[in-house]
Each structure stands twice: as structure tokens, then as C-alpha cells.
Amino acid sequence: MSIIEVKHLYKEFKIPKRQEGMSGALRSLFHRQYLTKPAVNDISFSIDCGEIVGYIGPNGAGKSTTIKMLTGILVPSSGYIRVNGLIPYKERQRNARQIGVVFGQRSQLWWDLPTIESFELLKQVFQIPAERYRQNMARFRKILELDEFLHTPVRQLSLGQRMRADIAAALLHDPKIIFLDEPTIGLDVVAKERMRSFIREINRERGVTVILTTHDMSDIEKLCQRMILIDKGQVMYDGELAKIKETFGKTRILIVDLEEEIVDFSLDGVEVVKQEGNRRWLKFNRDTITASQLISRISENYNVRDISIQDPEIEVLIRNIYENNLPSEQAFTNKAKP
Amino acid sequence: MIKTYRMYWEFTRKSFQRSAAYRVDSWSRVLGNVMSLGIWGCIWFALYYGKGSVENISFHSMLSYILISMALQGIHSAGTPLWEIQRRVRTGDIAIELLRPYDYPLRMLFTDLGSMSFYFITAIFPLYTVIFIFFQPNIPLSASQWGLFILSAALGYLIRYSLELTFGLFTFWLVETGGVEDIFYFSISLFSGSVVPLWFFPDWLASIASLLPFQGIYFVPNAIFVGELSGQAILPALLNQVIWLVICYGLLRFVWAKASQKIVVQGG
Numbered sequence A: 001m002s003i004i005e006v007k008h009l010y011k012e013f014k015i016p017k018r019q020e021g022m023s024g025a026l027r028s029l030f031h032r033q034y035l036t037k038p039a040v041n042d043i044s045f046s047i048d049c050g051e052i053v054g055y056i057g058p059n060g061a062g063k064s065t066t067i068k069m070l071t072g073i074l075v076p077s078s079g080y081i082r083v084n085g086l087i088p089y090k091e092r093q094r095n096a097r098q099i100g101v102v103f104g105q106r107s108q109l110w111w112d113l114p115t116i117e118s119f120e121l122l123k124q125v126f127q128i129p130a131e132r133y134r135q136n137m138a139r140f141r142k143i144l145e146l147d148e149f150l151h152t153p154v155r156q157l158s159l160g161q162r163m164r165a166d167i168a169a170a171l172l173h174d175p176k177i178i179f180l181d182e183p184t185i186g187l188d189v190v191a192k193e194r195m196r197s198f199i200r201e202i203n204r205e206r207g208v209t210v211i212l213t214t215h216d217m218s219d220i221e222k223l224c225q226r227m228i229l230i231d232k233g234q235v236m237y238d239g240e241l242a243k244i245k246e247t248f249g250k251t252r253i254l255i256v257d258l259e260e261e262i263v264d265f266s267l268d269g270v271e272v273v274k275q276e277g278n279r280r281w282l283k284f285n286r287d288t289i290t291a292s293q294l295i296s297r298i299s300e301n302y303n304v305r306d307i308s309i310q311d312p313e314i315e316v317l318i319r320n321i322y323e324n325n326l327p328s329e330q331a332f333t334n335k336a337k338p
Numbered sequence B: 001m002i003k004t005y006r007m008y009w010e011f012t013r014k015s016f017q018r019s020a021a022y023r024v025d026s027w028s029r030v031l032g033n034v035m036s037l038g039i040w041g042c043i044w045f046a047l048y049y050g051k052g053s054v055e056n057i058s059f060h061s062m063l064s065y066i067l068i069s070m071a072l073q074g075i076h077s078a079g080t081p082l083w084e085i086q087r088r089v090r091t092g093d094i095a096i097e098l099l100r101p102y103d104y105p106l107r108m109l110f111t112d113l114g115s116m117s118f119y120f121i122t123a124i125f126p127l128y129t130v131i132f133i134f135f136q137p138n139i140p141l142s143a144s145q146w147g148l149f150i151l152s153a154a155l156g157y158l159i160r161y162s163l164e165l166t167f168g169l170f171t172f173w174l175v176e177t178g179g180v181e182d183i184f185y186f187s188i189s190l191f192s193g194s195v196v197p198l199w200f201f202p203d204w205l206a207s208i209a210s211l212l213p214f215q216g217i218y219f220v221p222n223a224i225f226v227g228e229l230s231g232q233a234i235l236p237a238l239l240n241q242v243i244w245l246v247i248c249y250g251l252l253r254f255v256w257a258k259a260s261q262k263i264v265v266q267g268g
Helices: A020-031 A063-071 A094-100 A115-125 A128-141 A161-169 A187-205 A219-225 A243-247 A291-301 A316-324 B002-021 B023-048 B059-076 B081-091 B095-100 B104-135 B142-168 B178-191 B203-210 B218-227 B231-261
Strands: A002-016 A034-048 A050-054 A076-083 A098-104 A175-183 A209-215 A226-231 A234-240 A251-258 A271-276 A281-287 A304-308
Touching: A002 A050, A002 A063, A020 B142, A034 A063, A034 A209, A034 A234, A050 A063, A050 A187, A050 A219, A050 B231, A063 A076, A063 A098, A063 A175, A063 A209, A094 A098, A098 A161, A098 B231, A115 A161, A128 A161, A175 B081, A187 A209, A187 A219, A226 A316, A226 B231, A234 A243, A234 A251, A234 A316, A243 A316, A251 A291, A281 A291, A291 B142, B002 B023, B002 B104, B023 B059, B023 B104, B059 B104, B059 B142, B081 B095, B081 B104, B095 B104, B104 B142, B104 B203, B104 B231, B142 B178, B142 B218, B142 B231, B178 B203, B218 B231
Parallel strands: A050 A209, A050 A226, A098 A175, A175 A209
Antiparallel strands: A002 A034, A002 A076, A226 A234, A251 A281, A251 A304, A271 A281
16 A cells, blocks of 8 residues: 655746846846756655655755655645645645654754753654653663663764654654655764664564665665665656666676786686786676686686675666666776775 | 643743753843843933923833833843744754644744743843832832733734744745845834834824834833823723734734745755
8 A cells, every 4th residue: 555655746946047247146136037947857656655765866866855745845846746645735734743754964853952852842742642652762762772862952962862862753753654864874884773773673663664865875775675766856766676786787797816917818708897916807797697607717717716706886886877877887897896 | 722732832841941051141131131221221311311301201201111111122032033933944944843733933932932931030020120129110000000011011022923923934035034134123123112112203203103013012011011101092002902913913824824835945
């Protein structure tokens, strides 16, 4: 059952056109020209209950604009949009009760007050029953280790602590859907991992639908079964993560350490993309030759000390999709270092 | 319904607590208020020097007027929705407010009531009690005069609040609102009778002022307080305040409805 449905969604922004020079500046005081810039340009997708979806794209692709329309703070220019049956911008306050939102770059907590006070305020705002509040708090305190800073004013929290408090704040009222806008931005490795396992847990245990935007591909790899890739306001890819690798990542790199220095190393169907001393980086296409075939052919002709295979990295694949609008063969030549 | 008010009331409580965390700010504001009082006191003293009364208003009445006016202005200064809304729109934090199941203008009002009452209890009330004992100004002599003054002052607060928030909401369209801000603060300092009572205005200016909502903010409650406005004359003045409050609040709701549809969230 789909909980979010978006069909042919558009959002245009009117930007005042700057005119050159002093006279232009004067002229624009009286007569302003506008450029219309489409931020979201015909986007459609639907998300099922309980999914974790990575909504990704480069800066300015329209990610945040979409999220803002789903949360009801932006009004679409046109198109169909439903969040659990509600039209977000028309029923903003009702929609607010069924969603939770975390903006990695801004806090929803009350800056000057001890963290616990913000939670208590949210209890009143969402009119959370006392028993439910107590249970949720007990849980979040344990999993997110909130106790260490519950009585510290929010402005004195570290970024990691603040993010933990913020995600707890977003989940306190048991939302059906949670929007996470770069929830791991600026966090260290440990904090990122903790955040991810928490997201997985609430998804598994409470069936919360998660929509996640991020620039960190490992967030996607570790959390999402599905990703929607957008660029220039349009959907570039919507599907399983594994499939992206499958479709766009046919080429791999075989790294071979040879016993002795060989100047004219070559093999049919294989391209040497890099060399360093006795080490060679060989690019091959999975469809034309399998790794084991390749390895046996190399060891027939050369003395090999060591061998390893490099998978295309998702990040590189995606970068190439953005840059070229199509899957690229070079998906990992740039990345081909040991 | 009761639950809803409990929620807004929670904002009042939290904001009261928050004010307590910034006591220094509170004290510096008191200092500013006292300085302003000193300046206006001296100006009026100089203007009255050698005269028993001007336009039938004695110096003592005028001093009383300035004292109560400064006390009220002190209370008003504890909440500045114009700056608050500007900051939120500029930083984009307004998004968070829109993601909550409450009415933002109303929650702002209740929040400001918290900081206002903290400031009133800890600063304005003790300070002006001392000042009043020292200067012996005209104060309301009957319970009904006190009651009418408090009612009028409360109406004035709400009129100012609605107007200021409405002006603040223009940030949604303009982002930079220096000009709008100036218009608001200029109008309020002139037409509200905050430092010059309307009875000293030349006729043409007085008739302009009487057609604007600002006089209801300070002039009417001040005049009731010092006894210049009394008896039969009070009722139309209060009615005028009520009408302006309804208009200003209606305007606020209208602008808010438009603004929240038109939002551009800054950054990310």
C-alpha cells in the first residue's frame, strides 16, 4: 500500500533577473523582469508503507524542494501529491501530526533551554498521551543515549548529540513517515553508524516509512533498499540499489601484482588503466570475460604474486550518471587506486 | 479546546524560563528604559520650564504621562515579533514552525507573554514602584479606573502585537525589510503618543493620528491612567481600540494566510 504518492509534480521559482550596471539596477527598481526556474520538473513516484527510500541527487537537484512539498511547507506549482491521504500544503497542520522531519542543518529544539524541555514542549505540542511519552522517552534515552546531555542546553551540545536529540524529537509523536534531510551531515564515523542503526531499528520495529536525502553514499548503501536518483528536477533512476550496480557497473578492475617488471604487458579485451611498479590495474567488462577466465589467462603468461578485484563504487557510478546523464564506462577509472 | 490552550500556555511557561536564562539581557533593557525615561523627563521639564501648564495640562500630569508611558513601553519591549520573524525567515528556521500542528502567530503571542511577564515581574514592576513612590505621579484613584486602564493597556498590547507581526510577515516577500521596519517604528513612535501625547499635536496631525490604529497602543491607556481621559469619554476610546484590534487582527490573519502560501525557505 503506498503511503506517499506524487504524480507529475512541478515547482517553479520566480527569480528576479539582474540587470547589468548602475542603470540596470535603477531600471530594475521600477520594472523587474523575472526568470522562471523549474526546481522540480515533472516528478512522479510512489512509496510504500515501511520502505526506506534514499532520495538523492547533487546540490540543487530539487531534493529539498520535493521534501518541502511533501511536508507541506511549499506549495507545488502543479501536480498531484498525497501523503497518507492528505494534501500536505492544504492540511499542513494535520499532516504535521503524521510526519516527523529532521533537517541535518537546522535544529528543531529550543536553543536556550535544556534538551529535556524541548521534549516536554513537543509533548504538549503534539498532545502525546503521558504514558506514550514516557515509553518513547525511555526507549530513545536508551538507544540514543540521551541521558548524558538531557539537562544540557541545546546550544552547548556537540553536533552528534544534537542530531540524536533532533531525531528523537522528530519521532516522539509516533509519526508514520519520517523525512530525514541529511541526517548524518558533519557526524563522525561512530556517530554516523549509531544514527544509521537507529534508523534501521525504528523502521523495523515500528514500520516507520523513511525518506532520506543524503550526500553520503554509505548511508544509502547501508540503509536503503531503494533509491530515487534525481537531477535537474527530474527522476534519473528509481529502483533497487543493487540494480544500479548491475546495470551501470559492468566494468571492473583487476589489480595484479607481478613478480617481475614487465614493460609490454598486454592482454586481449583488457585495458591497462594504470601502472605503478609491478602493479597493473586492468579494466575488463564482465559480459565479455569473467574474472576467473581473466585470472587464468594472466597466470598462464605471467608470474603473479597477488590479485584483487575492485567493485565499482556506487558513489562513482552515481557521479557519472549525473555528469553524463548516462551510465559511463569510466565509472571507476578515476577511482582506480589501491 | 482546553488541550489547545494548554499547549499554547506551555510556550508561555517555556519562554518565561528562557528569559530567566538571559537575565543580563533583561537588566540591560531596564537600563535602556531608564535612560529613555531620563531623556524624555528632561525634555518635558525643559519645555515646561517657567510655565504652570500647557494647553491645560500641568507639568505634573505630563510627568505622570511619561512615566506610565515608559513603563508600558518597557513591557512591550520584552517581545519583538518583528525581529523574531525576520530572523526565522532569513535563516530558514521558519520551516520548523510550519511543520508544527499549531498556529504560528498565536504561538508567538503566547511565547511573548512569557518573556513579557518575566520582564514585568522582575524588572518593570519593582523599578516603577520605586520611581512612582519617588515622583508621586497621578495614578488611578479608583478600582474602576485601574480596571479600565488595565483593559485599555491590554488592548493596546494586542493592537501593537498584531501590527508588528503583520509588518514582520512582509519579510516573506521582501527578505530585506529595513524600510518596512523603519515605517513601523516611525509610525509607532509618533502616532501612538508614546512620548508626545496626542493633545499636543497640531490639529491636522491629531486628526491623522485619530484615524490610525497607533493611538490605541499607548495614548489611550496613558490618558486613562493619568486621568485626562475619564468618565463618558472613556467608552468611545475603548470602543475605538476594540474596533482597531479587530481590524488589525483580521489584517494579520489575512497576511499570514497569504505569507504561508508564498514561503521561500532560505537555504537547504
